[in-house]
């Protein structure tokens with residue numbers, strides 16, 4: 001009794017399990033997942049990605065924003081459902097492969113020498129040829145022809161007949177498996193990339209050495225320059241970079257767009273350039289007398305270097321700079337709203353008679369907005385020189401190597417699968433009065449038209 | 463005077479004439495007309511080659527850097543593919559009626575581009591790379607394969623309807639629907655690996671230029687969408703046994719997505735590839 005119940009449970013369990021197995025190995029699922037991934041990707045190109053909630057509400061209205069937010073349509077490619085689809089694809093691939101591998105292996109290895117001439121006549125491509133001499137000669141002829149067509153041949157002499165099996169291009173059977181495994185490899189590489197890969201953008205200023213924690217060394221941009229076309233368009237830009245490891249300069253390379261530098265697995269890509277948003281080379285300050293309006297001095301300050309102003313008891317220091325000054329009233333912090341030179345402002349320390357009397361921000365676009373009460377002078381930012389930075393993308397990504405390996409084998413798999421066809425030919429030679437009958441039949445896994453041509457040419461060669 | 467635009471204008475008219483000859487040949491069945499159509503196509507293709515070479519000389523770089531140049535390249539590849547078909551299967555001459563027409567439409571579309579898209583512009587730094595040439599050439603072999611499959615898909619739909627009705631029709635000279643179906647698969651099987659290679663080369667290049675092999679910009683994303691559509695085609699066909707009309711529709715939908723990837727994304731959606 002007990003065993004009976006147990007068996008029943010087992011069968012039922014196996015029923016459910018095999019249903020789950022069938023579901024995850026089905027190609028129908030693959031086609032559905034392709035469709036959903038395509039549809040999801042389309043939504044990500046039609047709805048702008050990564051905007052702020054306010055922008056979505058302004059563009060689409062509150063009601064749509066509810067859905068956009070709910071379905072992560074503002075960040076499709078990193079949303080939970082897109083990841084689920086990709087994981088489903090990977091699972092589908094793995095289960096499907098494990099199920100089909102034995103069949104594919106069999107198709108690859110099969111050598112079939114056990115068949116009758118009736119079976120040969122069942123193939124779509126089949127003929128009977130009357131060959132005007134004995135069976136052995138007929139066999140020799142068949143083998144010659146098939147060898148000429150690069151077939152691999154197995155023959156068996158039976159008591160009453162001769163069996164020949166010939167095949168070529170059986171590696172074509174493995175192409176699809178190689179390709180599918182490759183996709184699995186690429187997916188693993190992509191997961192590694194996003195899990196442990198690192199990528200960031202940094203501005204480099206000439207002469208500054210910067211510590212790279214990902215590689216435990218320093219790099220420095222020694223020089224940055226731009227080449228122009230005659231029409232003024234930017235032709236290319238370059239950074240002469242050196243790597244400093246263990247206090248020693250180990251090497252120097254001039255990088256440009258499309259020509260990066262690599263050291264200890266960390267890559268440095270020239271990706272952009274621009275004017276600093278948070279520092280200066282020089283600030284030009286005009287000092288006027290409040291009462292008379294007369295210009296007292298036009299001074300050039302080096303960034304963060306105090307300077308005595310001749311003929312006065314003033315000392316000035318330009319301590320900070322922002323290219324696009326903005327103030328966040330909540331956190332009470334100032335910051336640069338953008339890298340553009342939209343609202344340049346410098347912070348000026350003013351010492352009069354040896355004492356710091358004020359530390360105002362002065363604005364290039366709005367001179368004299370906030371006069372300094374304690375001073376008899378006005379201070380105007382009349383100009384500035386901001387240094388140019390070289391924008392480098394820094395990346396360290398071990399996953400990328402797996403992606404390339406997978407890509408390479410994927411291409412191999414596709415070309416093998418699409419351009420090498422598994423063609424098999426079954427031949428039976430039977431005796432006939434003073435001659436022999438050659439039954440030929442063939443099958444191809446692809447390219448039926450090409451195979452028909454080849455069969456015609458084989459038959460024509462007798 | 464003998465600049466690339468001059469030869470471009472000539473191939474516009476020659477391809478038009480060739481396409482018309484093929485279409486008349488379908489109806490009139492005069493072999494002479496078929497020979498003429500093929501001769502025109504071949505001359506057009508030679509001059510198409512001249513356009514590319516002269517353009518190369520004029521720009522001093524491989525001429526595959528903007529929409530206009532790639533359209534000339536695409537028509538060159540489609541016609542090359544068609545000439546190969548005609549040399550291989552002499553009896554399938556009528557296929558030119560659709561395939562040469564597609565090449566003509568590609569040239570016509572390039573001709574309609576505003577001048578600023580046709581003009582020779584110096585390359586921006588990101589495009590100064592040998593990867594550009596590899597990436598573009600493989601991608602466009604793939605597109606040409608899909609374009610030809612698209613033409614075959616349309617012919618399949620006409621032919622299959624005519625066969626079902628059993629009456630005599632304009633499409634009698636088309637190859638049988640079975641052959642069209644088989645060739646449809648064959649050209650998608652050429653297009654798919656090349657487009658895959660194009661995507662991979664693009665990723666290698668992006669990684670080499672920017673440090674990231676995939677950034678989901680609209681062009682990349684659409685190439686993936688196209689890739690999924692054709693992957694769907696293969697699985698439907700090979701595993702689920704779809705044949706005939708279903709796969710013909712698939713090849714038409716797939717190529718429509720290619721056109722969007724190629725033109726729509728450049729003009730409708732903003733992104734990294736906005737220049738080409």
Ligand code: HEM
Pocket residue numbers: 024025026027028030089092093096097100173175176177179180183417418654693696697700701
């Ligand atoms: C992104 C993912 C995939 C791609 C790009 C892909 C690509 C392909 C291609 C190009 C073929 C045609 C090969 C040929 O003509 O010989 C094919 C065949 C096939 N695929 Fe996939 N595939 C993917 C995922 C899957 C999944 C998830 C499954 C499992 C359900 C699957 C199962 C099959 C099967 C059974 C075949 C039959 C052909 C054969 O094995 O010879 N594929 N695939």
